[in-house]
Amino acid sequence: MKAIKTLILTLVASFAATALHAAGELNLFGWSEYVPQDVLEGFTKETGIKVNFETYASNEELLSKLVAGGGNYDLIQPSEYAAELMIRRKMLAPLDKAKLPNLKNLDPELKGQVHDPEDNFTVPYMSGTVGIVVNTEVVKTPIKGYKDVFQAKFKDRLVVLNDNRELVTWALYSLGLPINEINPAALAKARPVVAEWVKLVKVFDSDSPKTALLNGDVDLGIVWSGEAAILWNENKKFQYVLPAEGAHRFIDILAIPANAPHKAEAHAFINYILRPEVSKIVSENFPYTNPNLGARQLLTAEQLANPASYPPAGAKLQTFRDIGKAAADIDKLVTDLKSAQ
């Protein structure tokens, strides 16, 4: 009898311990390869809050996990169009700005964007663009826009993102059509353009498009600006060009799901990451455009000179809006054209 009592007491005690411990936890669900380990460790060291880090590889993966109700995530990192959808579906918790004094460090240009006009739910983490990388040692002709990339003479010398919406977006840009109005008429116009383009591409790769460029398998690419920045760091022959017809800008944000169990810890983490010296670590690891002006002041001249991280002002940049079920139409269109080869 006594043994059983002891056992029960031990169990209760250990449950209590876990419960206490759980109060100091943060379940972060973020992109793979996007949050430096140093930042996570620094946060835990300073606050004692343990960070459980899980990763995803696409906004769609994030959405489906949240919709399926799996996991009790406290902090997520969607791109702006996914965040827009989540705000509309009331999947995000409003932010308590009193707990986020470091919001003052943010670039005002990135405030009040269409996905969250009042900035009630989201905080920009990093932003970037999708643009052209040119190996200037091989390609001597000037490359200014999509039409310059997709030329017959560059057949099998191209790498582009393996992302169907991106591909269609570039076609729409080159046609002068709005990129967020995906309807049968727009797709019908884009179709012949995309059909020609896919024939020219050597590699479709979203995860590491820089590899094919570095390996010398291709000379031109349309890639994430972060990838282009790494290429430029590697070798200055890789020049980044924002397409003249217009380019996709993405803003990856930080947000708290409506049902997050540890909202206070999530706020603490957001505020921590908004510190210039912390945000700087993110920039050093992932050279996208840092929206934190305080952090930018801490960057080196070379880091700031990277045209992929900080492209010259004046380019036409647009973010994606959620297109709902039209994503399936895009998927079918591109699948069809790719497999027609």
Add this chain to the structure above:
Amino acid sequence: MSAVPAATELAPTDSRRPGWRAWALLAPMVLWLLAFVVVPTAILLVYSFCERDEVGGVIFTFTWENYHRVFDPVYLRIFVRSVYYAGLTTVICVVLGYPVAYYIARASVERRNQLLLLVMVPFWTSFLIRTYAWITILKQDGLLNGLLLSMNFITEPLGLLYTPTAVVIGLVYAYLPFMILPIYGSAEKLDNSLIEAAHDLGAGPVRAFSSVIVPLTMPGIAAGTLLVFVPAIGMFAITDLMGGAKVPMIGNVIQNQFLQARDWPFGAALGVIFMLMFALTYVILQSRGARHAT
């Protein structure tokens, strides 16, 4: 009377029916299969008749729409191509794997174990790492081109990576062990006196191989075919990494439904059709193998 029950308990009337002890031993596996095979398959089946919502969730209705879309020419063409690539991979695996498996099976026991170990060594490393190793070999300034250039076999580097050839190389590399091991299993059981009997009756090496050795190792070839062909149809990582994601395979299409198009019901329908193909392949191989089975 009192002694009789003990006797009947010791001599079960139907030895094929598992008793409660057997069920107790089977329970973990049954539960595992139920939780991780039966239930997910059932979910897949249910989803395949549902509709998607805008976020990518599933609306529970009943519709054949997803199956209609599966039989759209776009996807049928991809199915056919996937089957072609998987078939080519299987044939190459048989041609390359059979002699290896046969040689291992006929080697001395000690040597046999060493060779089997070598066949399984690739499994010690992550599949992705091995695939990246192939990229290093096949890329434009990679090892193979370097070797061929330095030996003056070619003057210009060959564009090997991101081609259908690279995909097939990757597929064959990934699945070859799954062909070798079952064939080895069959060849090892092959009674040497049967081969001697064939020679004794006038069969030279070629005819002994084709009329005795191949038919008798057919169960291994069939099992290997199943283990290579079916997963090769659904493979998407190799087509992405080594084929440059240029030509989608059915695995890529399914992956896209879940990770890009947010269309789980359609992905589920593709998955169900894919499973039916698996079952069909299995049934065909079984019925053809039945004659040779015993």
Add this chain to the structure above:
Amino acid sequence: MSTTPLAMIEIRAVTKRFGRFAAVDRVSLTVRAGEFITLLGPSGCGKTTLLRLLAGFETPDEGQILLDGMEVSHLPPYRRNVNQVFQSYALFPHLTVRENVGFGLRMKNVPAADAGPRIRDALAMVSLDEMADRFPHQLSGGQRQRVALARAIVCRPKVLLLDEPLSALDAKLRHTMQLELKHLHKKLGLTFVFVTHDQEEALTMSDRIAVINRGQIEQLGDASEIYHKPRTAFAADFIGQANLLNVTVTGRNGTTARVRLDNGLELTVAAAGLPATAKSALVSIRPEKICISKQRMDSENVFAAHIEEEIFRGATDQLRLVTEQGTKLNALVANESAMQEAFHEGDRVWCGLHLDDVVIVQTD
């Protein structure tokens, strides 16, 4: 049949080594056409290796093998006109009985019109016409044995090799098959080389027996010769039962000689088998050759003994005798009818031995 016996098989000083072990050690043997010869010996003696050398599964390290006058030592099995019946039958499990039997003809590209009747004949010869469309696993052991036979003879080989073909069958079936094989041999007139470790089988079936031990032929002769006149201790001991006794030569008297057993019993033997200089020898006495009676009989060798043990063996009784001098001997007597004397444990009896039944197997 030709009147002059032809040499169908000639084995000339053949040696086959596995590593340093000589499985077949300088063996020479000539087999006449149409002969039924048995290679008899314990397991590991080299008899199977010798058979495999004939089949072509092994090639000799030294020496030659001639088949019907042609050297075949290094010819692969599929180029030799011999066929083998395997110990395990080695029937092809994926083929029907008909396909199994027809396999050799198919390999030799015999046209179907020709092959059909030949397969039918072969199956009829082993009484398996009904089973032609079954698979081996649907047959009994004896039926499989017959399929293996039919499969081997349908090719009309010059020599049929049989590797312990009856060892997997039960005793009764084995006897039936022994007779069937003998009939088949007569009917076909083929040369049979039969390997067995069963001495009774060898004695029943063979024209000649080659007793093989440690890779060498110890003795070659017909069944009666092998049984009655074993030339070595091994041959005497391996075939049938034998009382093997060490003796010392004590005297000679023309055609006979006197020998003394270690513990004093003296026997008279035929001098023919005993070289003039021999001082000692090993003799073999078959148990059934010892004549036993309650009355003293008249014979070259008569001595008294008592029955220490009696073992009932059905048709025969095995008696363990101890002579007055203490020599232990095994004797075998027919199980007595009520008309005859009965022997029991503890009885005192007289034993008689004809001098020709004391066989000298070894001298020094």
